[in-house]
Amino acid sequence: xxxxxxxxxxxxxxxxxxxxxxxxxxxxxxxxxxxxxxxxxxxxxxxxxxxxxxxxxxxxxxxxxxxxxxxxxxxxxxxxxxxxxxxxxxxxxxxxxxxxxxxxxxxxxxxxxxxxxxxxxxxxxxxxxxxxxxxxxxxxxxxxxxxxxxxxxxxxxxxxxxxxxxxxxxxxxxxxxxxxxxxxxxxxxxxxxxxxxxxxxxxxxxxxxxxxxxxxxxxxxxxxxxxxxxxxxxxxxxxxxxxxxxxxxxxxxxxxxxxxxxxxxxxxxx
Amino acid sequence: xxxxxxxxxxxxxxxxxxxxxxxxxxxxxxxxxxxxxxxxxxxxxxxxxxxxxxxxxxxxxxxxxxxxxxxxxxxxxxxxxxxxxxxxxxxxxxxxxxxxxxxxxxxxxxxxxxxxxxxxxxxxxxxxxxxxxxxxxxxxxxxxxxxxxxxxxxxxxxxxxxxxxxxxxxxxxxxxxxxxxxxxxxxxxxxxxxxxxxxxxxxxxxxxxxxxxxxxxxxxxxxxxxxxxxxxxxxxxxxxxxxxxxxxxxxxxxxxxxxxxxxx
Numbered sequence: 001x002x003x004x005x006x007x008x009x010x011x012x013x014x015x016x017x018x019x020x021x022x023x024x025x026x027x028x029x030x031x032x033x034x035x036x037x038x039x040x041x042x043x044x045x046x047x048x049x050x051x052x053x054x055x056x057x058x059x060x061x062x063x064x065x066x067x068x069x070x071x072x073x074x075x076x077x078x079x080x081x082x083x084x085x086x087x088x089x090x091x092x093x094x095x096x097x098x099x100x101x102x103x104x105x106x107x108x109x110x111x112x113x114x115x116x117x118x119x120x121x122x123x124x125x126x127x128x129x130x131x132x133x134x135x136x137x138x139x140x141x142x143x144x145x146x147x148x149x150x151x152x153x154x155x156x157x158x159x160x161x162x163x164x165x166x167x168x169x170x171x172x173x174x175x176x177x178x179x180x181x182x183x184x185x186x187x188x189x190x191x192x193x194x195x196x197x198x199x200x201x202x203x204x205x206x207x208x209x210x211x212x213x214x215x216x217x218x219x220x221x222x223x224x225x226x227x228x229x230x231x232x233x234x235x236x237x238x239x240x241x242x243x244x245x246x247x248x249x250x251x252x253x254x255x256x257x258x259x260x261x262x263x264x265x266x267x268x269x270x
Numbered sequence: 271x272x273x274x275x276x277x278x279x280x281x282x283x284x285x286x287x288x289x290x291x292x293x294x295x296x297x298x299x300x301x302x303x304x305x306x307x308x309x310x311x312x313x314x315x316x317x318x319x320x321x322x323x324x325x326x327x328x329x330x331x332x333x334x335x336x337x338x339x340x341x342x343x344x345x346x347x348x349x350x351x352x353x354x355x356x357x358x359x360x361x362x363x364x365x366x367x368x369x370x371x372x373x374x375x376x377x378x379x380x381x382x383x384x385x386x387x388x389x390x391x392x393x394x395x396x397x398x399x400x401x402x403x404x405x406x407x408x409x410x411x412x413x414x415x416x417x418x419x420x421x422x423x424x425x426x427x428x429x430x431x432x433x434x435x436x437x438x439x440x441x442x443x444x445x446x447x448x449x450x451x452x453x454x455x456x457x458x459x460x461x462x463x464x465x466x467x468x469x470x471x472x473x474x475x476x477x478x479x480x481x482x483x484x485x486x487x488x489x490x491x492x493x494x495x496x497x498x499x500x501x502x503x504x505x506x507x508x509x510x511x512x513x514x515x516x517x518x519x520x521x522x523x524x525x526x527x528x529x530x531x532x533x534x
Contacts, residue, residue, distance in 0.1 A: 053407055055406070055407075057402075077412075079409040080409070082407055082408065082409040083408075083409045084404075087404070087407045089400045089403070089404055090400070090401065091400070093399060093400035093403065093404035094401075095396075095401055095404075095405075096395075096396075096399070106408065106410075107408050107409075107410075110408070110409075110415075111408050111409065111410075122295050151464075152404075223272070256485070
């Protein structure tokens, strides 16, 4: 039974080598929406994406994608599910030995029996959607960071996925490329009738783009709401993050010994 | 003092467990590679592409080295045989040393440093730049798509390269022995034809290079696939590929030789 939520995560705990990464995660991602998972580096955001993609299995709890329990799927089931997902990696992760065209055609050739003529038309359409039809002959090494990210986006949507996941899509981009990617995320989501999850720590770009935000800290969801809710949040942790303050609940100093003791001033003063 | 002893014993235990674990991973890796080889045979284009990179691009170093090794054999062999007045057996000496030992062994060592290191670096970097993860997220198994074609390309090209090394070496021996020094051409070739047995010498040489091909390619691919996804990790893995596979080739050669040529 299809529900209104494409993804439902219930009471998920996940530990890596007995070190807890995620605890008590509950999350619902409605169909057709662009949802952000935000938080500082190392808060467990990317792990959440991996759980949804079935790369890792939760120690406890349920991850449901399109009504199916990911933790109960076997390898074939997970691969079948992934054919309906697209993922944009942080730096694109284009196959460096294949041209732009072959990168976008990769999944079509692997998973379909379409004739090469039709694959060509489809690839050109996908590349046109990200504005890089003219670059189809180039190799990944000849692309700028922003272009590579766009090609990777065209590759992610090659099979018209129901879910598109973005892992830090804005990292290291110039303002123009950043604007292009931001617009593409929204446009492609709406045009394909897909659902998108954006894992990011770029506040301004994200709040302008998404419909809903989950804020993750230390492996827990500490706040969620619309971008407006998040801007107005009074929780000190969320406030510090949203306004980029250097010190606050997340301290500026890495936990360390007494400063005077480290400088060996105690003996001197005594 | 006893604390120190405990620490050393613990370290030995740790290193041993790590070693056994890695061996287990490597065994699992080769099993998966073999199980997922179907794609490589259904889509031969994937293997042919890798054959070009591992085999064809290694040709220059293999042929040039073969020529020089053969020339040195011709020179040294002639000087020793001359002492006993049996220069006419120079062809036999050159051919047997190459076909039985030097061809398979030296070409495998060259193959490890030329193609093996490249395979490790390529796969390690694919992992570090998330290309392997991306492939998995696209529901394509990297073992079937990336590893298996390279494995078969390595296994197929190794005996062919060894054969070309030996052929080039025989030619080098001929150049020095017959053309330069003046050993009788007829006895050089006819004695060689009489003494070299197809099954005993050539086939055993081919079997050796096939085994070396499996070992070198397996080590190179595993090291790449298992490399920590950092610059340091990939460079360490590349070094380990060359060191481990060279030692494996030499060790395996001794074992194979002791089974193949028992006082025959």
